Amino acid sequence: MRTCTFYARNAQEAVTKIREALGPAAVVLQVRKVRAQGIAGLLGRTCMEVVAALPETEPSEQTREVLDQLRRELSELRGLVERQQNAPTPRAEAEVDENHCPPEPGELTAFFIRLGLLPQYARQLAASARLSDARQERVNRRETAAVLRSVLQQVWRDPPPLDPQCLQIVIGAPGVGKSTVLCKWLARLVLRDNQRARVWYADGERPNLSETLRLHAELLGVPEKRMVWDQSFPERECAGEWNFLDLPGLNWKNRAALEAMLQKAEAWGAAQWHLVISAAYDTQLLLEQVRAFSVLPLAGVIVTHVDEAPALGKLWNIPCGTNCSVRFLSGGQNIPGEFNLATPSALGPAVLWAETAISGRDRELDGAGKASAMKAVADL
Structure with missing residues (x-):
């Protein structure tokens, strides 16, 4: 590029x-x-x-050669996996390879702590993990992974659907990347989904001076206008138009100011509030910010800087320790860039989604990756 x-x-x-x-x-x-x-x-x-x-429209010759090589290797791996699946396996060997002793509660707790959960939530999840045949001496590894996966899916909350008739308000502490998130969201709506959008600005405890968002709004052809507190939200110029409100960074420790802002925003009518937090923060700080902003009717959490976090397992503390849902995961500063819907498999760990990945429902793993993933589950 x-x-x-x-x-x-x-x-x-x-x-x-x-x-x-x-x-x-x-x-x-x-x-x-x-x-x-x-x-x-x-x-x-x-x-x-x-x-x-300018984004690259066609891959270079070197890139095409690498892609062709990857396709050939994937084709060979698929053929190898199919041949292994079709080959008869003696029952005794299968039992030795596929079965292991059921993990103890302490081992499950340690597993969830390694994933990134705080100890109190790790113990809660370990207590709810009950294998259907736990009374037997040996259990199936795939069932172990399936039960652990089910436990995480039960605490996962899907965020409420986005409503284009509501004003979309993006809030967060200073420096978490709200402007970048809004730029990516607008690019996704306008360029990918061919939607109409409009951006509004309002001052908070300090003036709103976001130059980056204004520049990208102009590049995308998105109208932008400043909004005054206590002013009724103007009528939309066209049906189905998305309206976004950008606010400067807020002091999340000032509960009275957050409640006062919510009262002022009542003049704007129906709204969906989206909290932006940074994955680079400490787990305890993440939870403190989510809980502090929960005085507002949050419709979801958007996590930025996911590219700077070694693992995203600590984000499981949000559905475990709050009533909030994770909606988007954003990484990097490039626009458009990494801005994806949050899913349980995106938060990890990959070992629990290895089986669904092989079946093509989530992502692809080769035979070696599958064996490595199942071995990790067996190490519980």
Whole structure:
């Protein structure tokens, strides 16, 4: 991907330069303020530095060769798996390979703690994990994985459906990546789903000065306008238009301010509130923020910086320790970029979803990956 750097005095000038040089398909990768060049810089003035690029439409020759090689290897692996599945297996060997002693409650607790759950939630899940044939001396490994998977799925909560008739309000503490989330969400709606959208801005405890969101709104052709507190939400100009409200970072420790904001927002009518948190935070801090913002009627949690977290298992503490649901997982700063619906399998661990992955319902694993995953379950 070839990148270009542009300097402009404001967002409108940056959009014009990007479209003239790269066309409407350009993707903005980074926006920041820098010291202006020349005399303006000597006077202490600043300008916008925007890094943009055109997405690759066709894979390079080297990429095609790698893809062809991967396809050939996958085809060979599928054939090997089919031959192994069709080959008769002696019953005695199957029992030795597939069965193991049922895990003890302490081992299950340790498993969930390694996954990332806090001890109190790990013990609760371990207590609810009851194997159907636990009274037998040996149990099937696949059943062990299925039961553990079922336990996690029971605590998982699907977020309520998104309603385009409601104002979508994105909130969170300063620095968690709310503007990036909104940019990705808008790009998904406008470019992928061909939906109409509009962005509103409002000040909170401090002014809303999000330049990145304004720039991307202009690139996507999304109208944007400032909203005043205590002002009734204006009528939509067209049916089915999504309306988003961007607020500056809020002090999550100030409960009175959050409750006051909720009362002021009543003038806007029906709304869905979305909390943005960072996966790079400590587990305890994540839960404290979710609980603090729960004074608002949260419709879901959006987790950012998932690319910076070594594992996402700690996010299981959210459905275990709060009444909130995880809606989206966002990673990286590129727009559009990683912005996916949250699923139980995305939070892990992969070993529990190995069987569903093989069947194609979740993701693909080769024969070696399947064996490794089932061995990890057997190590409980």
